[in-house]
Amino acid sequence: GAGVSQSPSNKVTEKGKDVELRCDPISGHTALYWYRQSLGQGLEFLIYFQGNSAPDKSGLPSDRFSAERTGGSVSTLTIQRTQQEDSAVYLCASSLTSGGGETQYFGPGTRLLVL
Amino acid sequence: AQSVTQLGSHVSVSEGALVLLRCNYSSSVPPYLFWYVQYPNQGLQLLLKYTTGATLVKGINGFEAEFKKSETSFHLTKPSAHMSDAAEYFCAVDSSNTGKLIFGQGTTLQVKP
Numbered sequence: 001g002a003g004v005s006q007s008p009s010n011k012v013t014e015k016g017k018d019v020e021l022r023c024d025p026i027s028g029h030t031a032l033y034w035y036r037q038s039l040g041q042g043l044e045f046l047i048y049f050q051g052n053s054a055p056d057k058s059g060l061p062s063d064r065f066s067a068e069r070t071g072g073s074v075s076t077l078t079i080q081r082t083q084q085e086d087s088a089v090y091l092c093a094s095s096l097t098s099g100g101g102e103t104q105y106f107g108p109g110t111r112l113l114v115l
Numbered sequence: 116a117q118s119v120t121q122l123g124s125h126v127s128v129s130e131g132a133l134v135l136l137r138c139n140y141s142s143s144v145p146p147y148l149f150w151y152v153q154y155p156n157q158g159l160q161l162l163l164k165y166t167t168g169a170t171l172v173k174g175i176n177g178f179e180a181e182f183k184k185s186e187t188s189f190h191l192t193k194p195s196a197h198m199s200d201a202a203e204y205f206c207a208v209d210s211s212n213t214g215k216l217i218f219g220q221g222t223t224l225q226v227k228p
Binding site for chain 1: 147151156157158159160161164165166167205207209211212213214215216217218219220221
């Protein structure tokens with residue numbers, strides 16, 4: 001079946017602009033995660049959604065970052081007033097449920113460059 | 116707090132040689148442990164994971180890892196490296212049982228002909 005898809009694959013924006021990154025998880029997966037991969041910080045957890053529960057936002061680096069998940073499926077990560085340090089690859093992953101050692105399936109990522 | 120340490124950001128082996136990638140973690144509770152591989156310009160792919168039970172875990176492409184609680188380690192091995200194994204490898208831990216993965220810094224494996 002189809003894996004996790006993300007769009008766009010690449011995004012170049014100017015400092016101060018807002019960007020939206022999209023993630024389509026595997027159908028039927030109730031858990032969805034966002035991670036950021038950057039040269040300086042490695043792979044960092046940002047936020048996760050489990051079913052209809054309130055999302056765990058503990059990894060979001062600032063209040064410029066937000067995410068939503070509509071209808072328990074597609075998720076959008078929004079970065080407002082982008083800064084150059086936001087340049088990174090943003091990875092989305094989904095799993096059947098959260099925790100318990102469940103395997104997370106990762107999308108190919110969105111490469112964001114802030115000029 | 117949880118943390119993961121991967122010793123060696125770059126490892127180079129000859130084709131056919133043993134691959135050993137080291138991972139140590141800190142966790143106050145028994146964790147779930149994972150190894151992921153990332154090929155250039157691709158997402159992460161699960162190699163193997165430890166949840167419960169047998170401490171020697173076998174994964175895809177001939178890789179295996181052993182969970183050693185006393186050493187807080189989860190080293191990844193493969194008896195004979197292949198050129199196609201060249202990639203970046205990440206060790207990760209989930210000790211909150213939420214799926215929030217804490218990753219190591221990654222190890223780039225180079226395989227020389």
